[in-house]
Amino acid sequence: MTIELRNVSRWYGNVVAVNDITMSIGPGVTGLLGPNGAGKSTIMHMIAGFLPPSRGELTITGPGGTGEAAPSWRNPAVYRRVGLVPERDSVYAFLTGEQFVTATARLHELPDPAAAAARAIATLDMADAADRKIATYSKGMRQRIKVAAALVHDPEILLLDEPFNGMDPRQRLHMMELLDKLGSEGRTIVFSSHILEEVERLSGTIQVVVAGRLAASGDFRAIRRLMTSRPHVFTVRSSDDRLLGGILIGRPAVRAVELTRNGLQVRTSDYGAFCRDIAVLARDHSIRLREVLPADESLESVFAYLVAS
Amino acid sequence: MSGLFNPTVAWITVRATLSRKRALLFALPAAILILFTVALKASRAPMRPWPSHVLGTFGFSVLLPLTALIIGTSVLGAEIDDGSIVHLLATPVRRSSVVVTKFLVATGLTMLFAAVPELIAALIAGGGTAPPTAPAGTTGSPGTFAGPVAISGSKLAIGLFVGALACCVIYNAVFLMLSVATTRAIAVGLLYVLVWEVLLANFVSGVRLLSVSHYGLGIANGFASDSALQAGLTVLTSVIMGAIVTAAALALAVNLLSSFTLKGEPA
Numbered sequence: 001m002t003i004e005l006r007n008v009s010r011w012y013g014n015v016v017a018v019n020d021i022t023m024s025i026g027p028g029v030t031g032l033l034g035p036n037g038a039g040k041s042t043i044m045h046m047i048a049g050f051l052p053p054s055r056g057e058l059t060i061t062g063p064g065g066t067g068e069a070a071p072s073w074r075n076p077a078v079y080r081r082v083g084l085v086p087e088r089d090s091v092y093a094f095l096t097g098e099q100f101v102t103a104t105a106r107l108h109e110l111p112d113p114a115a116a117a118a119r120a121i122a123t124l125d126m127a128d129a130a131d132r133k134i135a136t137y138s139k140g141m142r143q144r145i146k147v148a149a150a151l152v153h154d155p156e157i158l159l160l161d162e163p164f165n166g167m168d169p170r171q172r173l174h175m176m177e178l179l180d181k182l183g184s185e186g187r188t189i190v191f192s193s194h195i196l197e198e199v200e201r202l203s204g205t206i207q208v209v210v211a212g213r214l215a216a217s218g219d220f221r222a223i224r225r226l227m228t229s230r231p232h233v234f235t236v237r238s239s240d241d242r243l244l245g246g247i248l249i250g251r252p253a254v255r256a257v258e259l260t261r262n263g264l265q266v267r268t269s270d271y272g273a274f275c276r277d278i279a280v281l282a283r284d285h286s287i288r289l290r291e292v293l294p295a296d297e298s299l300e301s302v303f304a305y306l307v308a309s
Numbered sequence: 310m311s312g313l314f315n316p317t318v319a320w321i322t323v324r325a326t327l328s329r330k331r332a333l334l335f336a337l338p339a340a341i342l343i344l345f346t347v348a349l350k351a352s353r354a355p356m357r358p359w360p361s362h363v364l365g366t367f368g369f370s371v372l373l374p375l376t377a378l379i380i381g382t383s384v385l386g387a388e389i390d391d392g393s394i395v396h397l398l399a400t401p402v403r404r405s406s407v408v409v410t411k412f413l414v415a416t417g418l419t420m421l422f423a424a425v426p427e428l429i430a431a432l433i434a435g436g437g438t439a440p441p442t443a444p445a446g447t448t449g450s451p452g453t454f455a456g457p458v459a460i461s462g463s464k465l466a467i468g469l470f471v472g473a474l475a476c477c478v479i480y481n482a483v484f485l486m487l488s489v490a491t492t493r494a495i496a497v498g499l500l501y502v503l504v505w506e507v508l509l510a511n512f513v514s515g516v517r518l519l520s521v522s523h524y525g526l527g528i529a530n531g532f533a534s535d536s537a538l539q540a541g542l543t544v545l546t547s548v549i550m551g552a553i554v555t556a557a558a559l560a561l562a563v564n565l566l567s568s569f570t571l572k573g574e575p576a
Contacts, residue, residue, distance in 0.1 A: 048399065051571060083399075092393055
């Protein structure tokens with residue numbers, strides 16, 4: 001099944017949340033990446049049929065096995081083929097995990113809801129906690145039981161809004177392996193995240209969204225290479241900035257050095273090598289380092305670099 | 310309507326509604342009505358017309374709408390507020406099925422917590438007062454009937470109970486629709502009950518045509534003709550108007566729920 005967005009925009013009053021996005025998401029794992037407020041959730045909600053585009057067209061091909069493109073908005077039939085894991089940590093806390101997943105299976109009118117629920121719960125490694133009330137679950141466990149409920153009807157499309165939130169590293173790894181497996185089975189898996197490292201283990205494509213626009217799209221590894229080779233900027237203050245600047249400019253990893261009133265602005269293409277080198281060089285030349293500060297390591301600056309690229 | 314009833318939705322709704330702390334409020338108005346009735350019964354002469362006044366005015370204009378407000382806005386509104394409704398809506402269950410099922414659950418619970426107490430209070434109170442001549446008409450005003458005669462306690466009780474059942478149906482349709490239409494359903498509903506049902510409908514005769522409590526009183530009066538009920542509408546008018554309001558509210562609720570949106574963060 002394929003998700004198609006053609007010139008999709010969404011605005012709230014005068015605020016544009018998503019601006020003229022065109023993308024096609026096919027089988028495999030696709031990460032929707034971007035900083036907070038970039039419009040990822042808006043895109044996820046539109047794909048999931050919980051928000052109409054203000055302009056443009058959003059369709060899912062093949063709901064109900066018809067093979068025809070159908071909009072997800074005001075079309076509950078698409079949920080026979082689509083599973084949704086919402087970001088909001090709100091589940092029926094008064095139910096046990098098993099009751100919640102079985103009830104979801106019943107809502108999907110599955111022939112054997114109990115068996116389908118047991119299978120989904122086992123897939124998410126939640127069998128031991130299935131008879132406990134969801135109110136007693138940790139955030140990571142809630143996240144997993146939500147995924148189990150979304151998977152109970154064996155959907156061809158799985159949408160996950162910030163699925164790794166609240167998970168510990170082991171749970172994240174397990175979830176990543178699961179998504180990878182589901183993607184390799186030919187399902188269309190779409191997840192959103194604002195943390196780049198979360199998708200490192202997942203193969204497939206990414207769609208980078210910044211300020212409501214599609215900033216980068218394609219193979220994750222290619223975009224990752226672009227990100228790691230981008231210049232990093234450091235602010236350095238020392239006992240002798242002029243001498244240190246002269247030494248640093250001779251190093252291969254350093255692209256530019258600027259002497260300012262507040263110290264040195266150093267641009268380097270190798271974050272790790274620079275951090276190792278500067279300490280050794282300062283010691284060898286009896287220069288006291290007062291401050292070595294990465295100036296632009298915020299996620300926004302990474303995305304801004306991608307946009308510029 | 311049975312084809313629209315989804316037992317899983319009903320099961321989740323009952324569990325959700327009764328597991329919330331708000332459920333403790335359900336029984337409060339009913340308890341007040343019964344205690345009030347017992348106190349009056351112990352202190353007043355049985356031939357005075359207080360049972361019809363208390364059970365009609367207080368029961369239909371305060372007890373029933375408040376209980377229906379709490380329950381009717383809970384069954385769907387609480388899930389919309391906390392976001393758990395997404396798990397229900399992200400399934401192929403028809404929106405009309407969700408609305409009708411939740412409406413039926415809310416109506417059943419309201420009958421249990423408001424109509425049944427109304428019946429109990431009416432049975433405790435005993436008889437009311439009936440006009441010797443014609444029953445209340447559509448434009449009749451309270452107190453125009455002379456020469457009251459006693460009617461049996463059970464007849465009044467059954468009349469009030471049937472009227473209360475009708476009110477439960479109509480109020481819940483209105484409040485359920487309100488809970489889908491606005492996140493401030495309780496506040497809006499409370500304003501509606503206090504201003505429209507308690508104040509205007511009891512003092513402005515024209516408003517009664519659009520008053521749920523007067524639909525109930527009209528139906529109750531059809532069973533136990535009692536001048537002190539202050540019914541301003543005939544049975545036929547009450548039934549027709551009640552059916553129209555219920556159907557319109559449910560249709561609007563289905564349409565609103567079909568367009569339910571999740572808000573994303575603007576860039």
